[in-house]
Amino acid sequence: MNRAARPRSPLAALGVILVAAALLVLPFALAQAGTAWVRITNLAILFALLALGLNIVVGFAGLLDLGYIAFYGVGAYVWAMLASPHFNLHLPFWAILPIGALAACVFGVLLGAPTLKLRGDYLAIVTLGFGEIVRIFLNNLSRPVNITNGPQGIARIDPVRIGEFDFSTTSKIAGLTFSGPIKYYYLLLVFLVVVIVLNMRLQDSRIGRAWEAIREDEIAARAMGIDTTSVKLLAFAMGASFGGIAGGMFASMQSFISPESFVLVESVMVLAMVVLGGMGNIWGVVLGAVLLTFVPEILRYTVEPLQKAAFGRTIVEPEVIRMLLFGLALVLMMLFRPSGILPSSARRREREGRQP
Amino acid sequence: MNLLELHAVEVRYGGIRAVKGVSLSVAEGEMVCLVGANGAGKTTTLKAAAGLLPAAAGAIHYAGAPIAGMKSFELVRRGMALVPEGRGVFGQLTVAENLAMGAYVRDDAAAIAADRERMLQLFPRLKERYQQSAGTLSGGEQQMLAIARALMSRPRLLLLDEPSMGLAPLIVERIFEIVADIAREGVTILLVEQNARLALETCQRAYVMESGAISLAGNARELLDNPQVREAYLGE
Numbered sequence: 001m002n003r004a005a006r007p008r009s010p011l012a013a014l015g016v017i018l019v020a021a022a023l024l025v026l027p028f029a030l031a032q033a034g035t036a037w038v039r040i041t042n043l044a045i046l047f048a049l050l051a052l053g054l055n056i057v058v059g060f061a062g063l064l065d066l067g068y069i070a071f072y073g074v075g076a077y078v079w080a081m082l083a084s085p086h087f088n089l090h091l092p093f094w095a096i097l098p099i100g101a102l103a104a105c106v107f108g109v110l111l112g113a114p115t116l117k118l119r120g121d122y123l124a125i126v127t128l129g130f131g132e133i134v135r136i137f138l139n140n141l142s143r144p145v146n147i148t149n150g151p152q153g154i155a156r157i158d159p160v161r162i163g164e165f166d167f168s169t170t171s172k173i174a175g176l177t178f179s180g181p182i183k184y185y186y187l188l189l190v191f192l193v194v195v196i197v198l199n200m201r202l203q204d205s206r207i208g209r210a211w212e213a214i215r216e217d218e219i220a221a222r223a224m225g226i227d228t229t230s231v232k233l234l235a236f237a238m239g240a241s242f243g244g245i246a247g248g249m250f251a252s253m254q255s256f257i258s259p260e261s262f263v264l265v266e267s268v269m270v271l272a273m274v275v276l277g278g279m280g281n282i283w284g285v286v287l288g289a290v291l292l293t294f295v296p297e298i299l300r301y302t303v304e305p306l307q308k309a310a311f312g313r314t315i316v317e318p319e320v321i322r323m324l325l326f327g328l329a330l331v332l333m334m335l336f337r338p339s340g341i342l343p344s345s346a347r348r349r350e351r352e353g354r355q356p
Numbered sequence: 357m358n359l360l361e362l363h364a365v366e367v368r369y370g371g372i373r374a375v376k377g378v379s380l381s382v383a384e385g386e387m388v389c390l391v392g393a394n395g396a397g398k399t400t401t402l403k404a405a406a407g408l409l410p411a412a413a414g415a416i417h418y419a420g421a422p423i424a425g426m427k428s429f430e431l432v433r434r435g436m437a438l439v440p441e442g443r444g445v446f447g448q449l450t451v452a453e454n455l456a457m458g459a460y461v462r463d464d465a466a467a468i469a470a471d472r473e474r475m476l477q478l479f480p481r482l483k484e485r486y487q488q489s490a491g492t493l494s495g496g497e498q499q500m501l502a503i504a505r506a507l508m509s510r511p512r513l514l515l516l517d518e519p520s521m522g523l524a525p526l527i528v529e530r531i532f533e534i535v536a537d538i539a540r541e542g543v544t545i546l547l548v549e550q551n552a553r554l555a556l557e558t559c560q561r562a563y564v565m566e567s568g569a570i571s572l573a574g575n576a577r578e579l580l581d582n583p584q585v586r587e588a589y590l591g592e
Binding site: 206209210212213216217219220222223224225226227228229 | 406408427428429432433437438439440444445446447448449453456457458460461505506509
């Protein structure tokens with residue numbers, strides 16, 4: 001069992017320290033290029049949180065979920081409703097976060113329970129429908145009682161505040177200026193580290209092994225004495241909770257949310273991050289999220305100036321090129337690295353068909 | 357004492373009765389086989405016994421208690437192990453991981469390690485392939501792994517579904533020898549098998565199944581000499 005190979009040698013430890021140091025100074029370096037890049041980085045971390053949650057359902061347990069963004073939406077709306085002038089509630093950060101996670105978890109079980117017997121394509125269709133149902137509810141729950149404020153969305157959402165410390169404003173600590181996005185960066189980084197550690201522990205746990213067995217062969221998993229029903233529900237519930245937490249952070253960072261943020265394309269995007277990075281591989285999934293968030297943004301800033309320099313005008317809209325390159329990248333990936341950029345150890349072994 | 361007892365069990369797939377009132381019993385320490393042609397309902401009967409399919413009528417008792425309403429995983433915890441049809445090894449996992457999965461319901465690490473060593477002695481081929489993923493093993497090796505994995509739960513009752521399926525005759529014989537060894541160690545075995553000759557030669561008692569019902573039952577040696585059986589299942 002070499003799956004749990006963790007850095008133990010001094011060299012690996014040094015590597016971890018260097019990466020940590022780089023991550024700590026990163027926002028200040030990015031801020032030199034513009035605060036927008038810090039915001040994009042924050043978005044990348046948010047997507048990494050989401051993708052890690054979805055990875056539990058898709059990568060670990062092998063259940064294809066196309067409506068995952070619904071849990072992100074639930075988390076975001078819970079935060080928005082409990083911390084904004086909409087209901088005139090302003091609950092503190094530490095109270096809303098567990099409520100949001102719990103609400104998303106309940107929705108996860110709501111989705112999981114009736115779909116337990118479905119597999120593959122059928123599960124994908126039902127989850128897709130579920131995602132749309134949640135979005136349509138968010139869009140229409142403004143009458144007769146205004147709960148979600150419909151398509152207008154909820155605005156002026158409270159930022160994260162811990163005591164007197166407000167994450168949205170600029171403050172000076174020890175002579176350094178921390179802008180709002182930079183503060184959120186550190187907060188999100190803490191979340192990411194916690195979620196990664198949780199995921200690693202889960203993967204190596206009894207539950208992780210049970211998920212793996214279900215992904216491989218459900219009948220055989222039952223014959224091993226695995227309670228497949230509850231273990232699958234657990235995958236849905238845990239994945240959903242992570243999505244809910246990410247949603248809460250999203251709402252507080254953006255200070256405005258509307259149903260438009262939780263459309264099907266977003267679900268597909270998160271799934272693409274998981275698949276591209278490497279289903280079941282925690283680092284692969286994080287890499288997938290970072291790449292799929294950054295590459296389109298980099299293209300946005302390079303495609304137009306390049307065309308202007310070459311032809312004197314914009315021939316192809318950046319948006320079109322982005323989607324084109326994105327599609328091309330996915331096709332190439334599936335041709336040359338079908339198990340993702342960083343495949344999980346099991347998949348790599350199977351594809352290569354040799355001893356690890 | 358009967359470890360497993362089926363009484364007038366019926367199993368339906370939708371409106372179709374695949375198993376029509378089967379009664380059979382397996383006593384503690386016995387090795388019993390259920391033979392019959394393809395589609396006779398053998399696997400369905402076995403799945404019902406393992407709690408993987410619900411019985412539409414009749415009763416199934418395991419270790420003295422009715423299994424109705426019990427989930428298959430609870431039966432595993434009570435010492436029932438199934439080697440599913442088509443082996444069902446976890447192809448992306450290594451041999452080592454497959455064996456570990458077999459001990460999923462146990463938590464005595466030292467005893468599990470000892471059992472794993474015992475399995476590797478019983479199946480030396482698995483030792484050679486220990487860190488290889490199960491999907492890359494040959495059919496015979498996969499069947500051995502499936503049996504070893506089932507034994508890792510330290511079963512009282514081992515249900516084997518068509519262990520000869522798709523394997524070369526020499527390998528099949530080897531596997532039946534091992535199964536007979538396991539039975540001699542005191543594990544009760546119910547074997548479902550299309551290869552009637554080999555099954556009847558290996559087991560003590562046998563049931564012959566035909567279109568969803570038991571048509572013949574008795575001592576395996578006697579059934580081997582039964583003209584009806586010889587004609588229908590042994591190709592004579």
